[in-house]
Amino acid sequence: MNNRKPMQLRLPQELKEWIKAESDRNGNSQNSEVIRAIRAAKDRRSGPGVIGNITMDQGDNARC
Secondary structure, three states: OOOOOOOOOOOOOHHHHHHHHHHHHOOOEEEEEHHHHHHHHEEEEEEEOOOOEEEEEOOEEEEE
């Protein structure tokens, strides 16, 4: 079952061009590239070493 819902997205021209270039380079649709970029950002926010808005680097020095 497909639970995806359409969403209108307005992008600055330079981001639209970047998404187009990435989709061409990777052989994906522009929609897939947007999803990939959002998931990568989400993973960076919720990955190991992230607590709230504090990220622990490898030296255990907190950054906010």
